[in-house]
Amino acid sequence: MSGGPARVVACPDGPLLVRGDVEVVDPDGRPVERHRRTVALCRCGATGIPPWCDGSHKVVGYRTPRPETPPAP
Amino acid sequence: MTMPLPAPRGPASAALLDLLTTAPADADVTGLDRAVGDALVATEDVLRDEDLQLTLLCLYELHYGGLTGVDDAWEWSPALLGVRARIEAVHEAALRDRVPVPEVPDDAGAGDVAETLFALAAEDTGPGLSTFVARRATLEQVRELLAHRSLYHLKEADPHTWAIPRLQGRPKAALVEVQSDEYGGGDPERMHSALFARTMRALGLDDRPGAYLDHVPALTLASLNSMSLFGLHRRLRGAVAGHLAAFEMTSSVPNRLYGNGFRRLGFDEDATLYFDEHVEADAVHEQIAGRDLAGALAAQEPEVRDDVLFGAAACLALDTWVAQAQVGAWSAGRSSLLHPLPDLVPAALALPDGRAVPDGTAVPAGAPVRVGAPVPA
Structure with missing residues (x-):
């Protein structure tokens, strides 16, 4: 990640994918050790390894709202 | 490190292994060509054919770490490539014949293809291998699991890496991003293949490439051979991208269960780090591989979407x-x-302080043992 701002991708039905220079801290402000450059933050609440995603959204059937279909011309 | 020559499993693999120990310049491939042709005619199921899958695996291994004592020039022998192509054609046809493929609309975007892939992976409930390992597998059975998997996981990520120069733009960046993590992000000890080797050593298994090749049946070889087939043909760059996406999409949850199984058997983090790492890593990789690699490639090059x-x-x-x-x-x-x-x-399973490892094998304290010493054959 050179230069540009950190980017977060809200993955449909899944986690928040974070690329770039972001410090992840716990509720007391202590840094959470990051093992890789790109990380996935749990969004469904079901992960066993918070704050990271462990794929549990698929097990619990987590669904994000679908973007509205553009109206027909 | 090269892989030792395996034992032949029939006339085709016997002919190949004989040939590979000669010098490429003065070799005569007609015997091999005939043996492979006969085997292809005779086989009832190429994917479960011990002789043909071992032959194909050895032919592909020439492009990876190589085979012990085999001249590197064999890698680009036109005659051997011709033999390989004959097996590949039948192998690929068998897969295309038996594997149902979902359809997507012609105007499907990257997100649509990714959603189709996630849905396909979610349908795949399988026979519950990871649940079996979590709940019931014995030490002997999890050692077998590692022996099966060692063929791929000791070269984890390599077959998909072949695709990097065949891609452009977003799919290429995505594949490099995933592979960089697979290869440890610059730390050789965190390479997934190195973590897998560590798990093997923790279970007293030999982590050298191909140490258990002679034990592993055709279907497991066919699984790795399919990855090599997809990876080594530019024509199949779509298939290798889709393969990686599906692989990552069916990894996080099963790896949590594998780790639980190893913990149930009494193993600690030394053995389970490989699985724990995949729970976290593949939850990232499945998003990148599904959307930015496979989905984006399908949108970028509609001709490889199927x-x-x-x-x-x-x-x-x-x-x-x-x-x-x-x-x-x-x-x-x-x-x-x-x-x-x-x-x-027992010596290979002893902890440094002489405590027995979880199978109950006792080793006297102070015995001169090394954790993870290769097990003699």
């Missing part, structure tokens, strides 16, 4: 077939391998 779906479906089908064979054998009280593994060697 192969993206085929590669994913083939990955899931092969995993299911391999898992069915393993769970089926274990449930029936049999070994899932061609020959059971050598017995545990």
Whole structure:
């Protein structure tokens, strides 16, 4: 990640994918050790390894709202 | 490190192994060509054919770490490439014939293809290999699991890496991003293949490439051979992208269960780090591989879109077939391998302080042992 701002991708039905220079801290402000450059933050609440995603959204059937279909011309 | 020459499993592999120990310049491939041709005519199921899958695996191994004592010039022998192509054609046809592939609309975007892949992976319930390992597998059975998987996981990520120069733009960046993490992000000890080797050593298994090749049945070889097939042909770049996406999409949750199984058997983080790492890593990789690699490639190059779906479906089908064979054998009280593994060697399983490892094998304190010493054959 050179230069540009950190980017977060809200993955449909899944986690928040974070690329770039972001410090992840716990509720007391202590840094959470990051093992890789790109990380996935749990969004469904079901992960066993918070704050990271462990794929549990698929097990619990987590669904994000679908973007509205553009109206027909 | 090169892989030792395996034992032949029939006339085709015997002819190849004979040939590979000669010098490429003065070799005559007509015998091999005939043996392979006969085997292809005779086989009832190329994916379960011990002789043909071993032959194909050895031919592909020339492009990876190589085979011990075999001249590197064989890698680009036109005659051997011709033999390989004959087996590949039948292998690919068998996959295309047996693997149902979902359809997507012609105007499907990257997100649509990714959603189709996630749905396909979610449908794939399989025979419950990871649940079996979590709840019931014995030490002997999890050692068998590692022996099966060692063929791929000791070269984890390599077959998909072949695709990097065949891609452009977003799919290429995505594949490099995933592979960089697979290769440890610059730390050789965190390479996934190195973590897998560590798990093998923790279970007293030999982590050298191909140490258990002679034990591993055709279907498991076919699974790795399919990855090599997809990876080594630019024509199949869609399939390799789809394969990786499906592989990553069916990894996080099963790896949590594998780790639980190893913990249930008494192993600690030294053995489970590999699985724990994959729980976290593959939850990241499945998003990148599904959307930015496979989905984006399908949108960028619509002519390979169907192969993206085929590669994913083939990955899931092969995993299911391999898992069915393993769970089926274990449930029936049999070994899932061609020959059971050598017995545990106590010295290789001793902890540095002499405590016994979880199989209960006692080793005297202070015995001169090394954790993870290779097990003699």
